[in-house]
Amino acid sequence: MDFGKYQYQKAKREREAHRTRKEIEVKEIRMRPITGDHDVQTKERRAREFLQAGCKVKVRIRFRGREIGNVDIGRKQLERFARDLADVSVIEQAASFEGPTILMVLAPSRSK
Numbered sequence: 768m769d770f771g772k773y774q775y776q777k778a779k780r781e782r783e784a785h786r787t788r789k790e791i792e793v794k795e796i797r798m799r800p801i802t803g804d805h806d807v808q809t810k811e812r813r814a815r816e817f818l819q820a821g822c823k824v825k826v827r828i829r830f831r832g833r834e835i836g837n838v839d840i841g842r843k844q845l846e847r848f849a850r851d852l853a854d855v856s857v858i859e860q861a862a863s864f865e866g867p868t869i870l871m872v873l874a875p876s877r878s879k
Contacts, residue, residue: 770787772866792822793872799829800840805828807844811832818855824873831867 789792796810814824828841828846843861852873860872 772783772821793825794822795825795827797827797829798844800834800837800844802844807848811848814848814856815852818852818873820877823875823877824856826871826873828869829867830869833868838869845869845871 794816817824849858856873857876859874862869862871
């Protein structure tokens with residue numbers, strides 16, 4: 768077998784593998800600890816759509832200024848968010864601090 772034919776077949780296999788690969792998109796929902804209840808419900812509804820479409824959802828609560836003193840409000844908000852979406856999602860990464868934000872990742876549940 769000549770080298771050119773080998774390269775061609777290798778490239779062909781790689782293109783086929785790339786075509787069949789499924790990429791999972793990560794969508795982000797951003798909130799603040801003072802976000803109102805109705806706004807949170809709207810964001811939950813949008814996150815539900817993302818999860819049902821098969822995307823992962825990254826939920827970020829950003830603290831500004833003196834809000835960082837009320838971290839428990841942000842954690843409760845994330846817990847409520849995860850609880851309300853429990854029928855379509857599982858928690859892939861629990862709530863954790865990254866600088867002035869709390870971050871949680873939800874993945875679509877496999878049971879459909």
